[in-house]
Amino acid sequence: MSIKERVQEELEALEAILMDDISVTYDEKGCPKLIKSTIFPSTANEVNKQYVCATLEVRLPEEYPDCEPIVQLRNPRGLDDSTVNDLYKSIKEKCTEYLGQPVIYELIELIRESLTESNLPTCQCAVCLYDFSDGDSFTKTQCFHYFHSFCLYNHLETTKRHYQEEQDKLPTWQKATKGFQAICPVCREPINCDVEELKTALPPKDLENAQNFEVTSDLRVLQDRMKQLFSYQKSKGGIIDIEAEENKLLLITESTDEGSGDTNADPGPSDGALEADIQRGQRYDYPVHSGLNYR
Ligand SMILES: [Zn+2]
Ligand SMILES: [Zn+2]
Numbered sequence: 361m362s363i364k365e366r367v368q369e370e371l372e373a374l375e376a377i378l379m380d381d382i383s384v385t386y387d388e389k390g391c392p393k394l395i396k397s398t399i400f401p402s403t404a405n406e407v408n409k410q411y412v413c414a415t416l417e418v419r420l421p422e423e424y425p426d427c428e429p430i431v432q433l434r435n436p437r438g439l440d441d442s443t444v445n446d447l448y449k450s451i452k453e454k455c456t457e458y459l460g461q462p463v464i465y466e467l468i469e470l471i472r473e474s475l476t477e478s479n480l481p482t483c484q485c486a487v488c489l490y491d492f493s494d495g496d497s498f499t500k501t502q503c504f505h506y507f508h509s510f511c512l513y514n515h516l517e518t519t520k521r522h523y524q525e526e527q528d529k530l531p532t533w534q535k536a537t538k539g540f541q542a543i544c545p546v547c548r549e550p551i552n553c554d555v556e557e558l559k560t561a562l563p564p565k566d567l568e569n570a571q572n573f574e575v576t577s578d579l580r581v582l583q584d585r586m587k588q589l590f591s592y593q594k595s596k597g598g599i600i601d602i603e604a605e606e607n608k609l610l611l612i613t614e615s616t617d618e619g620s621g622d623t624n625a626d627p628g629p630s631d632g633a634l635e636a637d638i639q640r641g642q643r644y645d646y647p648v649h650s651g652l653n654y655r
Pocket of ligand 2: 501503504505544545546547548549
């Protein structure tokens with residue numbers, strides 16, 4: 361059997377087993393280009409108990425299976441870097457072990473097993489930056505991001521209040537017609553959470569036990585250093601004063617063709633002189649009788 365036939369057989373078997381859970385794209389020559397499968401832990405189809413997932417992407421070099429496939433894990437969710445790195449190590453070992461034989465199904469099973477084992481978010485809460493401890497109540501969004509329920513509630517309430525404040529400042533015609541849509545603080549996907557339920561959650565343990573913030577001498581030193589840096593940057597023009605910028609009507613730029621203006625100018629500002637002055641950022645208040653209409 362040729363290499364191509366062997367690969368075709370492997371892919372057909374995969375599609376028969378995994379059905380919609382796997383997708384294979386082919387190049388213009390009909391060779392498999394990319395095999396993709398999003399893998400979840402085995403939780404006996406209890407989707408709401410799947411806390412982690414990852415998408416496996418496999419590219420097959422022409423010599424596959426006599427050489428190793430190129431494997432990548434995309435969008436690992438609920439997994440910290442060290443868990444992902446360990447997974448990559450096991451994948452590499454499996455590929456070496458299966459050199460010369462079909463390995464894709466083995467990889468999928470390996471990843472699924474590993475996800476089932478670590479089916480608890482090992483990442484931090486993106487709001488408070490503390491880990492998830494035993495007993496903490498946490499929420500998984502539809503986009504597979506994790507937050508302490510307490511943190512997510514506070515985040516949603518704050519963004520909603522901020523949204524309302526911004527809306528209140530706008531004239532009626534500019535107000536959004538749609539109401540507030542909560543979005544994930546990490547990836548900005550729209551999320552729908554039961555806010556009333558989140559509201560009842562207790563603060564995460566690590567946050568409760570955290571020491572009160574104190575300005576230490578180290579912090580003071582850092583503050584002083586930052587203050588100096590700020591003044592230095594300001595003196596170099598590196599800090600933009602937003603308020604001053606908003607009141608500025610014209611930008612000051614250097615004119616490269618200064619003096620090349622109208623040489624037959626009448627007394628008073630000619631078009632050329634006016635242009636040069638505008639470029640220098642100066643402002644003209646024309647007397648009404650000048651007949652010029654630059655507005
Ligand atoms: Zn948190
Ligand atoms: Zn998200």
